[in-house]
Amino acid sequence: MPTTIADLSNLLKGIPSGAWVAISERQQKAIAFGVDAQAVLNEAREKGEELPLMVRVPDQQTAMFL
Amino acid sequence: MAKATFPYVAISLPPNQAYPQGATVFRPVTFATLTATNGQSIRCTVLPDSGADACLFPLSLAILLKLDVLNSPKALTGGVGSQANLTYYDTITIDLGAGISFSAYAGFTQGMDPIGLGLLGQAGFFEKRRVEFLHAKKVFTIESNWP
Numbered sequence: 001m002p003t004t005i006a007d008l009s010n011l012l013k014g015i016p017s018g019a020w021v022a023i024s025e026r027q028q029k030a031i032a033f034g035v036d037a038q039a040v041l042n043e044a045r046e047k048g049e050e051l052p053l054m055v056r057v058p059d060q061q062t063a064m065f066l
Numbered sequence: 067m068a069k070a071t072f073p074y075v076a077i078s079l080p081p082n083q084a085y086p087q088g089a090t091v092f093r094p095v096t097f098a099t100l101t102a103t104n105g106q107s108i109r110c111t112v113l114p115d116s117g118a119d120a121c122l123f124p125l126s127l128a129i130l131l132k133l134d135v136l137n138s139p140k141a142l143t144g145g146v147g148s149q150a151n152l153t154y155y156d157t158i159t160i161d162l163g164a165g166i167s168f169s170a171y172a173g174f175t176q177g178m179d180p181i182g183l184g185l186l187g188q189a190g191f192f193e194k195r196r197v198e199f200l201h202a203k204k205v206f207t208i209e210s211n212w213p
Contacts, residue, residue: 009078009090017080037126053097053109056182058079
């Protein structure tokens with residue numbers, strides 16, 4: 001499933017740092033987020049996204065990585 | 067032989083003392099479907115990292131894939147600022163789309179959870195692929211079954 005997402009900045013805007021986020025690639029938007037990845041995935045599937053893109057919002061401690 | 071070009075992805079970083087205004091970085095990441103031998107699949111972000119010995123993912127993704135980590139082979143993994151990260155290994159299929167799909171003996175560790183993405187390392191990925199980074203154009207290409 002190729003994706004056209006090239007900018008996560010806007011999709012993750014307003015979501016707390018460190019949160020797991022489920023993104024609908026079809027709708028090009030975040031549909032669930034929270035601290036627990038399993039809960040986020042479950043919520044996304046309840047909303048009809050069987051295979052959402054799971055990403056994590058950078059926080060201050062992991063913003064830059066080498 | 068498959069060859070595909072992927073765009074760098076823009077990611078906003080929060081402000082800190084070194085970067086008071088925050089920053090937007092462009093990383094050579096793309097998106098992959100991971101499939102376990104139990105048939106479970108998830109989508110996640112992956113980064114080609116020639117400095118990684120193997121493919122490595124957050125432990126949370128192993129939970130989502132319903133891997134039996136407690137009965138998986140284990141080893142310790144180290145990286146910048148961390149060491150002795152307990153890492154559980156399993157064989158998964160990694161599909162980047164555009165005809166680039168491969169099987170890898172991949173590690174899953176809590177040490178990768180804060181970053182939240184997977185590293186495509188030497189074993190399973192770079193050993194059979196040519197990867198070219200064109201930072202000025204913000205794209206990278208992956209050529210499979212190479213050489």
